[in-house]
Amino acid sequence: xxxxxxxxxxxxxDASLELGSKTVTEExxxxxxxxxxxxxxxxxxxxxxxxxxxxxxASGWQTCGIAxxxxxDTVLSKSASIGSPGIEQLRWTLPVRPGDTLSARVVVxxxxxxxxxxxxxxxxxxxxxxxxHGEQVMWHESFGMFLRRPA
Amino acid sequence: xxxxxxxxxxxxxDASLELGSKTVTEExxxxxxxxxxxxxxxxxxxxxxxxxxxxxxASGWQTCGIAxxxxxDTVLSKSASIGSPGIEQLRWTLPVRPGDTLSARVVVxxxxxxxxxxxxxxxxxxxxxxxxHGEQVMWHESFGMFLRRPA
Numbered sequence: 001x002x003x004x005x006x007x008x009x010x011x012x013x014d015a016s017l018e019l020g021s022k023t024v025t026e027e028x029x030x031x032x033x034x035x036x037x038x039x040x041x042x043x044x045x046x047x048x049x050x051x052x053x054x055x056x057x058a059s060g061w062q063t064c065g066i067a068x069x070x071x072x073d074t075v076l077s078k079s080a081s082i083g084s085p086g087i088e089q090l091r092w093t094l095p096v097r098p099g100d101t102l103s104a105r106v107v108v109x110x111x112x113x114x115x116x117x118x119x120x121x122x123x124x125x126x127x128x129x130x131x132x133h134g135e136q137v138m139w140h141e142s143f144g145m146f147l148r149r150p151a
Numbered sequence: 152x153x154x155x156x157x158x159x160x161x162x163x164x165d166a167s168l169e170l171g172s173k174t175v176t177e178e179x180x181x182x183x184x185x186x187x188x189x190x191x192x193x194x195x196x197x198x199x200x201x202x203x204x205x206x207x208x209a210s211g212w213q214t215c216g217i218a219x220x221x222x223x224d225t226v227l228s229k230s231a232s233i234g235s236p237g238i239e240q241l242r243w244t245l246p247v248r249p250g251d252t253l254s255a256r257v258v259v260x261x262x263x264x265x266x267x268x269x270x271x272x273x274x275x276x277x278x279x280x281x282x283x284h285g286e287q288v289m290w291h292e293s294f295g296m297f298l299r300r301p302a
Contacts, residue, residue, distance in 0.1 A: 035220070038228070039227055041233075052233050061215050069188065072190055083211075083243075084243060086241045087241040089240065
């Protein structure tokens with residue numbers, strides 16, 4: 001059994017963590033969207049210029065993936081993480097455009113030991129992603145499951 | 152202005168659409184997770200075998216992307232789609248494993264013309280994804296924005 005830095009007990013309500021930042025390129029936006037979300041305003045600069053967005057924007061699912069990668073690098077890679085049952089609510093509040101630098105942070109909202117499995121529990125957290133202008137582009141409130149610290 | 156097959160008016164409550172199916176390979180699971188969700192049970196077959204999942208499973212975000220691609224190919228590519236404000240709720244109900252064949256369907260839950268912008272409105276829909284055994288692996292209830300049919 002590997003040893004981890006963070007177990008369920010370590011995610012205390014109101015704790016917050018900065019997850020760093022990442023700049024998103026047009027190449028990355030188009031490559032992601034060609035595979036998962038090939039709508040014209042994600043993959044075609046000319047069509048996107050004539051769309052309500054006025055230019056290429058990232059698929060919202062890519063913003064989810066970018067934030068997840070930051071969460072893994074900063075927190076989950078050092079944690080006894082055992083997956084997630086889901087998302088409580090998510091909003092894409094502003095478009096993400098080529099060249100945007102996204103920063104993310106998470107806040108722990110709740111920590112619930114399992115009623116049936118004494119070795120684990122669930123965290124509810126809020127993820128917030130902002131761009132280089134300090135504008136929020138996405139938030140979600142989601143769950144993560146973690147093992148408890150071994151006795 | 153391009154012509155579309157489907158506008159806001161065409162998404163009537165209770166309408167449902169089958170979105171086809173896709174088989175997910177181990178290579179695709181590992182490639183996605185290395186970029187967006189590099190947890191051991193998504194990218195390392197040996198570590199995954201010793202995890203609670205007993206083997207490699209797909210990142211839940213990849214399941215979102217696969218379902219999105221099916222939705223684009225079947226519906227949104229023919230629609231006056233102008234993005235999404237977000238997700239109301241999402242649950243990953245069972246792991247997705249290499250070789251699984253995922254099928255998806257959407258059901259329209261509500262159709263709300265905008266109160267402020269007469270050219271558009273919002274659909275609320277439920278997305279359901281099942282595996283080759285007929286077991287549900289993910290569902291979400293989300294929003295999509297569409298232009299109204301031009302007069």
